[in-house]
Amino acid sequence: MSQVPAARPLTSSLAGRSFVHPVVDYLLVGGGLSLIVIAVIAVRGSFQLSFSGFGENVSLMAPLILLTNSAHFASSTVRLYTKPGATQEMPGLTLLFPIVALALLTLCIFEPESLGGHLQSLQMTWSPFHYAAQAYGLSVMYSMHSGCRLGTVDKKLLRWVCLLPFFLAIIQPTGTGIGWLLPASFLNEPDVTRALLATRQIISILIFATPLLLFAKVWRSASGPMPLISLLVIVTNGVWWAALTYRDAFVWATVFHGVQYLAIVCIFHVRDQRAANSPHGALYHVLRFYGISALLGYGLFNLLPYAYVFAGFGFVESMLLVVAAINIHHFVVDAFIWRLSRGSNRLIVDAAVPLPG
Amino acid sequence: MQVSQRTRTAALAASAGLLIAGFGLGAWQSLSVDGRLPRLALSYNWWMKELAAKGDLERVIEQRRIAAAIDHNSSVPALQGLAAALQQAGRSEEAIEAFERVLALIPNSVDTLNNYAAALSGLGRHSAAIAHLERALELEPDSELLRENLEVLVRHRRELAHTRLAQLRAALEESPGSVPIANELAWILATHPDADIRQPDEAIGFAMTATQTGGDRDASVLDTLACSYAAVGRFAEALATGRAALALAIRGNDADLTAELRSHVARFERGLPVIDSG
Numbered sequence: 070m071s072q073v074p075a076a077r078p079l080t081s082s083l084a085g086r087s088f089v090h091p092v093v094d095y096l097l098v099g100g101g102l103s104l105i106v107i108a109v110i111a112v113r114g115s116f117q118l119s120f121s122g123f124g125e126n127v128s129l130m131a132p133l134i135l136l137t138n139s140a141h142f143a144s145s146t147v148r149l150y151t152k153p154g155a156t157q158e159m160p161g162l163t164l165l166f167p168i169v170a171l172a173l174l175t176l177c178i179f180e181p182e183s184l185g186g187h188l189q190s191l192q193m194t195w196s197p198f199h200y201a202a203q204a205y206g207l208s209v210m211y212s213m214h215s216g217c218r219l220g221t222v223d224k225k226l227l228r229w230v231c232l233l234p235f236f237l238a239i240i241q242p243t244g245t246g247i248g249w250l251l252p253a254s255f256l257n258e259p260d261v262t263r264a265l266l267a268t269r270q271i272i273s274i275l276i277f278a279t280p281l282l283l284f285a286k287v288w289r290s291a292s293g294p295m296p297l298i299s300l301l302v303i304v305t306n307g308v309w310w311a312a313l314t315y316r317d318a319f320v321w322a323t324v325f326h327g328v329q330y331l332a333i334v335c336i337f338h339v340r341d342q343r344a345a346n347s348p349h350g351a352l353y354h355v356l357r358f359y360g361i362s363a364l365l366g367y368g369l370f371n372l373l374p375y376a377y378v379f380a381g382f383g384f385v386e387s388m389l390l391v392v393a394a395i396n397i398h399h400f401v402v403d404a405f406i407w408r409l410s411r412g413s414n415r416l417i418v419d420a421a422v423p424l425p426g
Numbered sequence: 427m428q429v430s431q432r433t434r435t436a437a438l439a440a441s442a443g444l445l446i447a448g449f450g451l452g453a454w455q456s457l458s459v460d461g462r463l464p465r466l467a468l469s470y471n472w473w474m475k476e477l478a479a480k481g482d483l484e485r486v487i488e489q490r491r492i493a494a495a496i497d498h499n500s501s502v503p504a505l506q507g508l509a510a511a512l513q514q515a516g517r518s519e520e521a522i523e524a525f526e527r528v529l530a531l532i533p534n535s536v537d538t539l540n541n542y543a544a545a546l547s548g549l550g551r552h553s554a555a556i557a558h559l560e561r562a563l564e565l566e567p568d569s570e571l572l573r574e575n576l577e578v579l580v581r582h583r584r585e586l587a588h589t590r591l592a593q594l595r596a597a598l599e600e601s602p603g604s605v606p607i608a609n610e611l612a613w614i615l616a617t618h619p620d621a622d623i624r625q626p627d628e629a630i631g632f633a634m635t636a637t638q639t640g641g642d643r644d645a646s647v648l649d650t651l652a653c654s655y656a657a658v659g660r661f662a663e664a665l666a667t668g669r670a671a672l673a674l675a676i677r678g679n680d681a682d683l684t685a686e687l688r689s690h691v692a693r694f695e696r697g698l699p700v701i702d703s704g
Contacts, residue, residue, distance in 0.1 A: 171444060
């Protein structure tokens with residue numbers, strides 16, 4: 070059983086414990102890099118945060134998406150199947166789910182305008198929830214890793230705070246979230262429109278206010294302060310969804326969510342390999358893991374749609390629905406492979422918590 | 427759940443096999459059609475452009491329609507693409523529907539209003555087209571293109587009205603008792619959006635002719651007379667005649683006409699004439 074530190078210097082508690090190096094952890098996993106990039110883009114204004122802006126930079130954006138977003142989606146699958154004993158522990162997820170997912174995808178491509186539309190809506194509704202869950206998981210992970218044992222109530226509050234950007238994202242008039250689940254005639258009622266607008270404004274404020282309030286509350290509790298990176302992760306996810314337009318959020322959030330994810334998954338992969346007494350160094354494992362993920366990402370996002378084109382389907386439905394299916398597969402896999410309560414994840418998070426001074 | 431090693435191996439092999447086969451077929455398809463591996467692209471727009479370049483407009487429309495149904499992330503560009511493709515194919519009614527869906531999402535899009543006006547004009551709905559161009563001009567008052575388009579449309583509508591009036595007058599000389607001809611003449615002269623086309627006093631004369639030659643049992647004809655009265659400010663007579671027309675429409679179970687006449691009566695009650703915005 071790991072020991073909880075008794076009294077640590079305040080600066081050390083606030084800085085927290087990094088997995089690699091504070092700069093790497095704060096910039097990549099914490100999302101600091103995304104805040105810097107978004108601020109630079111917003112100030113310069115030369116690189117519009119819109120699709121038309123991206124249209125002029127296709128040559129830069131497409132490889133960026135492959136190297137971050139596509140690779141990150143594939144990396145959860147790579148992690149799942151490189152985790153020792155995964156097929157024994159999770160036979161449904163590892164053995165059955167891929168075939169079911171492929172069959173469902175094919176069915177949706179057969180009926181793109183009815184079933185396909187729902188698959189896309191499900192993916193777009195689930196995405197912000199997935200990001201919120203990742204923000205929560207990373208925040209708890211860094212707190213635990215830094216010796217801040219959050220109480221049950223604080224964890225529940227933290228979960229709700231992390232879910233706020235998700236609630237903001239699903240209040241959309243068309244296609245996504247409540248726009249998918251509720252009839253447009255109801256949502257277009259003037260009173261409903263006004264109520265939704267007001268709700269969005271309130272949530273936007275809460276997204277930035279509540280993390281600070283929770284941070285202060287935890288600081289005053291027995292656990293002591295959360296590390297700032299735990300706060301940063303939550304704020305970053307809030308910025309992605311509250312400060313950017315919905316479409317921009319979907320592009321930039323996926324890029325930086327991908328960076329964040331790849332960083333943490335590589336850290337855990339290296340720790341897993343070290344625990345398995347691998348003779349290779351960290352760089353070898355990172356490059357190998359990332360390389361396989363990027364290649365698989367290219368295969369999934371770029372080659373697989375053409376297999377459906379080969380089978381006679383249109384490119385549009387093949388591309389859009391393959392992307393949606395990969396997203397949903399990733400969300401499901403992630404919900405299992407990042408459980409912190411047991412297994413090697415818990416060992417990595419708990420490892421080397423500083424002993425009382 | 428316990429799964430035997432053999433089952434695990436078989437399931438893994440099946441999944442991996444399907445995936446590898448998919449990748450292989452995808453690569454083969456791309457190489458054989460495009461002569462290269464799939465490009466890195468953020469969207470399907472390049473594919474639409476290639477289809478359009480091949481002149482396969484029907485396939486473009488089909489793919490645009492699917493994109494509009496699925497791609498909630500880019501629903502506006504997807505619908506704009508669909509509307510443009512439908513208009514290019516001469517399917518104006520469907521293009522108008524697509525433009526209306528775009529405008530429901532972005533009501534202040536000047537480009538969409540301009541294209542929508544072009545589609546409406548193509549179907550002869552000049553007044554509606556002009557109304558949308560006027561709205562676009564309110565949003566972008568300095569646009570030369572919008573101003574030119576508006577001037578062309580207004581001029582065209584006026585010319586069409588003059589031509590039609592001349593045809594109707596000639597026809598009425600040949601068939602003085604024709605209710606439809608007298609009714610249409612009266613309608614144009616009473617309700618045309620251009621003030622210099624409207625001749626309300628003359629309209630009343632033609633409308634009276636139409637009602638006195640059997641049109642008094644026709645809700646549309648009575649409505650024309652009511653609108654003619656309203657055009658000269660005789661709202662009490664307009665209201666009485668309009669209500670009689672409405673009663674006939676209700677008795678005839680014509681829902682569209684009833685709704686239209688109700689709106690006319692409402693205008694008379696407020697002391698407003700009817701202008702044909704069709």
